[in-house]
Every structure is written in C-alpha cells, then in structure tokens.
Amino acid sequence: MHQNSSYDLEYVRSQFPALALTVNSYPAAYFDGPGGTQVPQRVLDAVNDYLIYCNANAGGKFLTSHNSDLVIREARKALADFLGASPDEIAFGQNMTTLNYQLALALTRSPGKRREIIITEIDHEANRGPWLALKERGYKILEVRMDRETCTIDMDDYKNKLSGDTFLAAINYASNGVGTINRVEEMIELAHQAGAITVVDAVHYALHGPVDVKKINADYLLCSAYKFFGPHIGILYGKKALFSELPAYRLRTQSALVPNLIETGTLNHEGIAGTTEAVEFIADLGRRFGFSGSGSGLSGSEKISERRSQVLSGMRAMEQHEQPLAEKMLDDLASIQGVRVYGPPRDYPRTSTISFTIEGKRADRVAEELGKKGLFVWDGHFYAIRLVEKLGLLENGGLIRAGLCPYNTEQEVDRLLEEVKRLAK
Ligand SMILES: Cc1ncc(COP(=O)(O)O)c(C=O)c1O
Incomplete structure (x- = not known):
C-alpha cells in the first residue's frame, strides 16, 4: 500500500494539543490508541x-x-x-x-x-x-x-x-x-x-x-x-x-x-x-485528504449523506497513513532477534495494532522502559484476556501492544523500533 501523498501529517498533529507533552525531554509518542486515542481541539x-x-x-x-x-x-x-x-x-x-x-x-x-x-x-x-x-x-x-x-x-x-x-x-x-x-x-x-x-x-x-x-x-x-x-x-x-x-x-x-x-x-x-x-474531525480529514466515490467501502448505489461520504473518505485517508507504518513495524519487529509478533498472517485483513513479546522480558518491564523514553505502549491482556490466555502468555505478563493512529509519525515508529532492538539485546 502506498502512502497518501495529500495527507498533511503536520495539520493532523496540530489538531491534538496532547501531542505537545514531553517525558524526560522526549516528545510523547502515543502508541496507546487502541486503549483510547487523543482528542482534537474541536472536541x-x-x-x-x-x-x-x-x-x-x-x-x-x-x-x-x-x-x-x-x-x-x-x-x-x-x-x-x-x-x-x-x-x-x-x-x-x-x-x-x-x-x-x-x-x-x-x-x-x-x-x-x-x-x-x-x-x-x-x-x-x-x-x-x-x-x-x-x-x-x-x-x-x-x-x-x-x-x-x-x-x-x-x-x-x-x-x-x-x-x-x-x-x-x-x-x-x-x-x-x-x-x-x-x-x-x-x-x-x-x-x-x-x-x-x-x-x-x-x-x-x-x-x-x-x-x-x-x-x-x-x-x-x-x-x-x-x-x-x-x-x-x-x-x-x-x-x-x-x-x-x-x-x-x-x-x-x-x-x-x-x-x-x-x-x-x-x-x-x-x-x-x-x-x-x-x-x-474524521469527516474533516475526508474533505481534506480523502478520495470521494469509489473505494469508500460502500456497497451498491445507496444514497448517503455528504457527511457520511466524508467520514468514509476520512477513514480511508487514516488507513492509508497508518498501513504503511504498520507494515514497516511488522517487518522490522519480525527481524529483531528475540521478538515474536502475534497476529494474523500478512495477507489477512488487520488493523494497524501490533502486539509482540520480547524473549526473556516481561511485557510490563518493557512498557515501563519504553514509557521512560516517551513511548506509550500497553502491556498485559488489554481485557482480551481469553486471547492472551489461549496464546499461553497470561502467566508471563502478556503482550506488548503498539497501536498506530492518524497522528503517529515514521520517526516515532523508528524511535520505538530502536528501543525494542536495544531491549531485545
Ligand atoms: C474490542 C473492545 N471491546 C470492548 C471494549 C470496552 O469498551 P468500553 O471501555 O467502552 O467499555 C474495548 C476497550 O478496550 C475494546 O477494545
């Protein structure tokens, strides 16, 4: 999947006041979206x-x-x-x-x-x-x-x-x-x-x-x-x-x-x-960066409101921003020795939420180390406790989860990968 060239990440990020936060002088990188996203100014x-x-x-x-x-x-x-x-x-x-x-x-x-x-x-x-x-x-x-x-x-x-x-x-x-x-x-x-x-x-x-x-x-x-x-x-x-x-x-x-x-x-x-x-906010992304008409995920010729059409375009614009980042993250995580990624096969439909473990490291310790560097990830079972139990990970602290959102950047992904590499050594 190709990056959407019209997507103005700077504009998107400017909508979220929380992105200005720093931790130990590191800019906060929010990979905790699946647990709850940040909120734009208009909200x-x-x-x-x-x-x-x-x-x-x-x-x-x-x-x-x-x-x-x-x-x-x-x-x-x-x-x-x-x-x-x-x-x-x-x-x-x-x-x-x-x-x-x-x-x-x-x-x-x-x-x-x-x-x-x-x-x-x-x-x-x-x-x-x-x-x-x-x-x-x-x-x-x-x-x-x-x-x-x-x-x-x-x-x-x-x-x-x-x-x-x-x-x-x-x-x-x-x-x-x-x-x-x-x-x-x-x-x-x-x-x-x-x-x-x-x-x-x-x-x-x-x-x-x-x-x-x-x-x-x-x-x-x-x-x-x-x-x-x-x-x-x-x-x-x-x-x-x-x-x-x-x-x-x-x-x-x-x-x-x-x-x-x-x-x-x-x-x-x-x-x-x-x-x-x-x-x-999503409709606004659709107006600014979206594609109208085909590919909006709609079936048939059903008549839809203008806002719905913009929402569908906005969803697509977000996906086109996140998916290449997710693919990079999946590739790079898989290449780190000691890291195991959990989830569907590469050709199976998936969201840009990626979970993994690092051999010999409990997920909570990893999340804590990453947190000190301003990298916000979740650890444990995220209430998908049966899934984590079935993966046999419940006793050892569960998964580390990094989720991508429309405001995440490639630099943030690189920072995360670098730290994971360091912790996996
Ligand atoms: C897939 C899924 N279902 C249900 C819930 C629960 O939602 P709520 O916090 O609104 O009760 C969550 C929250 O993490 C979730 O991710």
Missing part, C-alpha cells in the same frame, strides 16, 4: 461550549434545555452518519461494557426456547462477560475457538456451534489484542441463517475502518467514542425493528421509545457534544 471546544451554553437537563422549556436537546439530536445524526444507521437507531450510554450488560439483560428478560449463546475466544471481555453472566438465566454459552497460530476465528467451529438452539451470536469485528479483522459479515449471515440475533463489538474496528451496519446487517453493534477521538461515551446501534421491541429495564419515567428506552438516567451531555465533533 475539547465542544465539551467546553456545551458546559457554557447548553448545560441543562433534557426536555425543559427554556433556552439551555432546548440547546441541550439539540446537541443530543445532532449527535445521534452524526453517529448515524458514522455507522450508516438512522438517528433513532443510535443510543448513548456510559461505555460499551455497560451498554452491553444492559442489552444482554434486556434481550434475555423472558427466555424463550432458544437457550444457546455463542461467544469467541478472540473477543474483549466486554463482549463475553455480559453473555457468560446469562448462565444464571439458564443459557448455555458456547465458545468458538481461535486458531492460535493465525489469531483468527475458527470458522468451522463457529459454523458447527450454530444451530436451531442458538439465541444469539456475540461477534468481534476486530481484535483489540492482536489487530485481526474478523469475517463479520459472513458470521452475521450464518447466524441469521440459523435464526439467531447478532451483537457486534466494533470498539476496536471503528477507528480503523468504515462501519456500515446495513451492509453487514448487524442487529446490534457497539462502539466507544474515546477510541475514535471523542470523550468517554458508549454507543449502541440497534436495528430499528428489533430495538423498538427490546424489553429494556427502565424507569417508569423513562421513554419506552427508541432510542431512549435503553438510556437510563441523565446522559453525559458534554461527552455527547464532543462525540459529534469526533465524527466531524
């Missing part, structure tokens, strides 16, 4: 402006409450453009994990005949724990194998586990542990053929590729704004026909209509205001 401004001009609870008869309602309405539209949905299919919550628990409890409120739920070994615990908890309600949880060599889902095992008893398949779009992009569209189709509901965790994928909920035909899909330049907000997409029937646990005072029926309590309004601007 900070939106949070600030909300608290000055719109700070009120919802549904009042006065100016700030009207403003607040408008901010939330606009955010649903922005997220609908981000995911290819309708605004009334977008709900907000505390974070993905909490929304997924709410969803799991609501979907199984009155258990029917189908009592099996499928989860995978590759998933983050947030798309496993809420389903595993349903054993208490009499559900049987079946776990699909991940191939340890390739860090990909064993599709034969998945197919074998689907049956007329499957109530729901919990599916991972992309692995936050090793970057594998899973065959989500095919997995959803197979689940639907078996008559099951699908819940997709797109938290990691949403930063790395365009989500099109209609194209993949997800029933429910979750993501988190703090993974794509926004504040700490969880987002739930629900296919309207199903979502409007969801027996969510709610207060008597709460609306029974979508999308509010799952939105318990007062929402994080200022965070929601910032989330709109996170989408606008």
Whole structure:
C-alpha cells in the first residue's frame, strides 16, 4: 500500500494539543490508541461550549434545555452518519461494557426456547462477560475457538456451534489484542441463517475502518467514542425493528421509545457534544485528504449523506497513513532477534495494532522502559484476556501492544523500533 501523498501529517498533529507533552525531554509518542486515542481541539471546544451554553437537563422549556436537546439530536445524526444507521437507531450510554450488560439483560428478560449463546475466544471481555453472566438465566454459552497460530476465528467451529438452539451470536469485528479483522459479515449471515440475533463489538474496528451496519446487517453493534477521538461515551446501534421491541429495564419515567428506552438516567451531555465533533474531525480529514466515490467501502448505489461520504473518505485517508507504518513495524519487529509478533498472517485483513513479546522480558518491564523514553505502549491482556490466555502468555505478563493512529509519525515508529532492538539485546 502506498502512502497518501495529500495527507498533511503536520495539520493532523496540530489538531491534538496532547501531542505537545514531553517525558524526560522526549516528545510523547502515543502508541496507546487502541486503549483510547487523543482528542482534537474541536472536541475539547465542544465539551467546553456545551458546559457554557447548553448545560441543562433534557426536555425543559427554556433556552439551555432546548440547546441541550439539540446537541443530543445532532449527535445521534452524526453517529448515524458514522455507522450508516438512522438517528433513532443510535443510543448513548456510559461505555460499551455497560451498554452491553444492559442489552444482554434486556434481550434475555423472558427466555424463550432458544437457550444457546455463542461467544469467541478472540473477543474483549466486554463482549463475553455480559453473555457468560446469562448462565444464571439458564443459557448455555458456547465458545468458538481461535486458531492460535493465525489469531483468527475458527470458522468451522463457529459454523458447527450454530444451530436451531442458538439465541444469539456475540461477534468481534476486530481484535483489540492482536489487530485481526474478523469475517463479520459472513458470521452475521450464518447466524441469521440459523435464526439467531447478532451483537457486534466494533470498539476496536471503528477507528480503523468504515462501519456500515446495513451492509453487514448487524442487529446490534457497539462502539466507544474515546477510541475514535471523542470523550468517554458508549454507543449502541440497534436495528430499528428489533430495538423498538427490546424489553429494556427502565424507569417508569423513562421513554419506552427508541432510542431512549435503553438510556437510563441523565446522559453525559458534554461527552455527547464532543462525540459529534469526533465524527466531524474524521469527516474533516475526508474533505481534506480523502478520495470521494469509489473505494469508500460502500456497497451498491445507496444514497448517503455528504457527511457520511466524508467520514468514509476520512477513514480511508487514516488507513492509508497508518498501513504503511504498520507494515514497516511488522517487518522490522519480525527481524529483531528475540521478538515474536502475534497476529494474523500478512495477507489477512488487520488493523494497524501490533502486539509482540520480547524473549526473556516481561511485557510490563518493557512498557515501563519504553514509557521512560516517551513511548506509550500497553502491556498485559488489554481485557482480551481469553486471547492472551489461549496464546499461553497470561502467566508471563502478556503482550506488548503498539497501536498506530492518524497522528503517529515514521520517526516515532523508528524511535520505538530502536528501543525494542536495544531491549531485545
Ligand atoms: C474490542 C473492545 N471491546 C470492548 C471494549 C470496552 O469498551 P468500553 O471501555 O467502552 O467499555 C474495548 C476497550 O478496550 C475494546 O477494545
């Protein structure tokens, strides 16, 4: 893949005030994006402006409450453009994990005949724990194998586990542990053929590729704004026909209509205001550096909004910046003696999130050494604990994870590689 020559990295970096940070005189290099990205100025401004001009609870008869309602309405539209949905299919919550628990409890409120739920070994615990908890309600949880060599889902095992008893398949779009992009569209189709509901965790994928909920035909899909330049907000997409029937646990005072029926309590309004601007930031990248029309990841001739088209271009521009850096990192890490990279084969779809180990060194010690040089990487299992356990690494401290973002530079990658080389000696 070639670098996008129109991509102005200096402009992109200038949008993120946090990039000015230094550690022991080293400029901070943020490779911790898969754990949460940095935030552009326009998101900070939106949070600030909300608290000055719109700070009120919802549904009042006065100016700030009207403003607040408008901010939330606009955010649903922005997220609908981000995911290819309708605004009334977008709900907000505390974070993905909490929304997924709410969803799991609501979907199984009155258990029917189908009592099996499928989860995978590759998933983050947030798309496993809420389903595993349903054993208490009499559900049987079946776990699909991940191939340890390739860090990909064993599709034969998945197919074998689907049956007329499957109530729901919990599916991972992309692995936050090793970057594998899973065959989500095919997995959803197979689940639907078996008559099951699908819940997709797109938290990691949403930063790395365009989500099109209609194209993949997800029933429910979750993501988190703090993974794509926004504040700490969880987002739930629900296919309207199903979502409007969801027996969510709610207060008597709460609306029974979508999308509010799952939105318990007062929402994080200022965070929601910032989330709109996170989408606008990606759309801005699309306007500046993107390619319009073909290659946007969209199917057919479906008419889409201008902002969605810009978002799709923005996603592509980011990917075109990150992928060559990721390839360089994969090549160079693999050539360092004592370093082992974990993840899918080179021709398999993946995000620019790269995990590795250094022989004889615990991941936390490596991360600590790198941190002193201003190189921010994560260590451990990143809540993809089952995956790390299956790789046999849990006892020895897990993985070191470096994730690329649109603001990372080649110099930062070189700095990281040089330090890894030094630590591997
Ligand atoms: C793939 C994946 N799923 C789910 C989550 C949980 O998201 P949240 O922190 O919004 O609950 C994360 C967070 O790291 C993640 O990476």
